[in-house]
Amino acid sequence: DPYSTDPERHPALHINSLKPFNAEPPPELLSDSFITPSAIFFKRNHLPVPQVDVASYQLHIEGLPGGVLTLSLEELKTRFPKHTITATLQCAGNRRSEMNKVKQVKGLNWGIAAISNATWGGARLRDVLLAAGYSPDVAQRAFHVQFEGLDKDVTGTTYGYPPDHGYPVRAVVPGTVGARNVKWLGKIIVSAEESSSHWQQNDYKGFSPGTDWDTVDFKSAPAIQELPIQSAITVPTDGAVVDRSSEEVTVKGYAWSGGGREVVRVDVSLDGGKTWQVAQMRSSEKGQAPGPSPPPGRAWAWKLWEVTAPLPAEAQELEIVCKAVDNSYNMQPDTVPPIWNLRGVLSNAWHRVKVEIRE
Ligand code: MTE
Ligand code: MO
CATH class of the missing domain: 2.60.40.650 (Immunoglobulin-like)
Known part of the structure; x- marks a missing residue:
């Protein structure tokens, strides 16, 4: 069972799917705290939680003139100033259950709590990209920054807290749909091309109420980035x-x-x-x-x-x-x-x- 090493979770969570683990807090708990406690912060995993070994962890930054830059966790923490922001994370599927009441949709049946708020800290993406050779020339050709998570290949044994939310390194893209806030970040690719990931190309896009599974053309719509009010x-x-x-x-x-x-x-x-x-x-x-x-x-x-x-x-x-x-x-x-x-x-x-x- 690839999910046998998943972390323990708070019993108050309403579970939408166990494997992979997807759960949201009871609504009345959500509004109890401006900063959502990690234990009840909504959890949205597409795959098993990877076992990331903090000591051997590496972040690879590709697509810049200097070639590939590889950073350890220690280097990420010591080479760059720590920046802190409080940002809300919301899944594109938050409140999907209300759409299901109108007509069946495909996806996890989220209530109103696939949204939470946290204070995040770490290196700024900007600083990391500059260290990897980013310059205004690059901006002329590369409009995309692709993030890859480690939850495709399982490595190492030890992991830290809180594993459900991307420990030790996560991309935090405030104001942008949950799906782009890639957890267990392993690779950053600066590119002329948009990510070819399934979740960028063939999912997380909006369509007309008249579009059905026979007529939908995922190429015809832009990926969801900023979320609406x-x-x-x-x-x-x-x-x-x-x-x-x-x-x-x-x-x-x-x-x-x-x-x-x-x-x-x-x-x-x-x-x-x-x-x-x-x-x-x-x-x-x-x-x-x-x-x-x-x-x-x-x-x-x-x-x-x-x-x-x-x-x-x-x-x-x-x-x-x-x-x-x-x-x-x-x-x-x-x-x-x-x-x-x-x-x-x-x-x-x-x-x-x-x-x-x-x-
Ligand atoms: N990052 C990785 N590596 N794997 C994932 O399954 N899920 C995404 C995003 N980042 C996901 C990921 C989705 S769809 C959402 S809504 C948020 O993480 C959920 O973040 P949370 O579990 O910290 O609430
Ligand atoms: Mo999501």
């Missing part, structure tokens, strides 16, 4: 019961947009979208007011938001809805059918949960 409700969960005597309801969730665009507002409705109120946002740890905005185009981290509102007097049921707006005034589409696609990616319609009010 997204938000979802983590608390309460769909089907929850609220007691009339509590008089109020607190709604919580997350919001994020791709390409470093900053979420500037989240609107919440308790009546299916007829009336709206603006949620309070927090962009850092619990209780803290939102910090200053990051520089334009560099809002990599999600915002957690919250609204507490009186229970509407007449209602027996609430249809809670959220939608976010980013600083380009991109907004989420209101329903799923117009954005449905056969692969179930880019699912970002207004998120809706139904809650029953018990008298």
